[in-house]
Amino acid sequence: MKAGLTRTYMSMPQEMLEYTNAKPYLPLVYNISFLHSVVQERRRFGPIGWNIPYEFNFSDWYASILFCQNHLDSKERIAGVDWVCLRYIFSEVMYGGRVTDDYDKRLLTTFCSFWFTEDTLDESFTFYKGYPQLRYKNKEEYLEEIAKLPDFDDPFVLGLHPNANITYRTNFATDVLDTILSVQPKESGDSGGESRESVVTREVTEMLSKLPDEYNPHEIKARLKEMGALNSLNIFLRQEMDRMQRVIKLVKVTLKELLLAIEGIIIMNENLREALDAIYDAKVPFVWKRGSWESASLGFWYSELLTRNKQFHTWCYKGRPNSFWMSGFFNPQGFITAMKQEVARAHKGWALDAVYLENKVTRYYTPTVSSGPKEGVYVYGLYLDGCSWDRKQDRLVESIPKVIYTEMPMIHIFAINTTDPRPKDVYTCPVYKKPKRTDLNFITPLWIPCKFTADHWILRGIALLCDIK
Missing domain, CATH: 1.10.8.720 (Region D6 of dynein motor)
Structure with a gap:
């Protein structure tokens, strides 16, 4: 200043x-x-x-x-x-x-x-x-x-909040280290250590052993028919599983071809060379990131792939879950819209364009609940960026020093057919898929009870994030 x-x-x-x-x-x-x-x-x-x-x-x-x-x-x-x-x-x-x-x-x-x-x-x-x-x-x-x-x-x-200084310095250090890493020599040296190809081969073999099997389209179609193929959320599930199927196929093909290229059986093209360098540096290959989601490291990305697949597989083969991991969807906006459609269809005379989103923060901190809500959905896996959560008063409070992100309790999201004004003691909090708060990552606003006025939290830059990695 x-x-x-x-x-x-x-x-x-x-x-x-x-x-x-x-x-x-x-x-x-x-x-x-x-x-x-x-x-x-x-x-x-x-x-x-x-x-x-x-x-x-x-x-x-x-x-x-x-x-x-x-x-x-x-x-x-x-x-x-x-x-x-x-x-x-x-x-x-x-x-x-x-x-x-x-x-x-x-x-x-x-x-x-x-x-x-x-x-x-x-x-x-x-x-x-x-x-x-x-x-x-x-x-x-x-x-x-x-x-x-x-x-x-x-x-x-x-x-x-002063925690913003920690975020600034962390981002600055990350950028510097990424720059240093990007200019490191890519070819194997003569130091006698393990070669890049050997390291990547070991990593690729391990990833292949953990990679889930591709879905059987006939089984999925039969299961969705049993669950109600025209249900809005089931249609959304089918779309998500189709996208996950493509990601699993892409990862499997890339890993197998990379092993063959390292052995010299096929030619190491540009995409495979980029994938080899990325895997060695623990980064997500561009060809995977382009067709899926962003992540800070390959380990986080691959763990998320396994967790996403588990949620879809459980939903499809064991029935609708009582709560949903919102971070695990390719299109969370579509999930919210499907929920609104489901609520509107359950009430005679409710038009979809007259249905408004509403939410309530629960006190559940674990994803396991005995039953789902009568209407709407329970979602978890959201984190507050810029402030903290008071468990006793159920409202936003100032950040704890040196604690950048705070996990939110499970949130009940549902739809209402009213135009009544919202209470003044709530903050309209935007929800984003990733820490980069762009329009591509924006999902929906949620209304969170807060201490102080909403303007106070606007200046703090408060948002809910699905992924903090």
């Missing part, structure tokens, strides 16, 4: 500060400058800062200042500032014009709602402890006061 504000005021001409004597002008200039530094600083924290790392730059700040000047000129004969107008312009046009993610837009709107109000004109206003409001006529005075700001910012200034 100190460097960002210094850079902003160093590039600011003195004439800009002397533009008008209107009382709100100087505080507004500083508020805009503070917002400009905050939105830039949050980018280094990754998805918990911004879902998408937007390139906010000097032109956004300058256009905001010009609009502020024009706005105050137009308000000379009118007492006060139109704060609603300013908040809208900054959050939806000047800075918001770059924002493409709905939850990032929500974050920007929340910042503006805090820092562009009548209260910010008060001389005692502070953005955070040690970060006061400044109002001077000379640029040098600003630079002197900014130089007194802390050299190392508390993440609270940016709306984040």
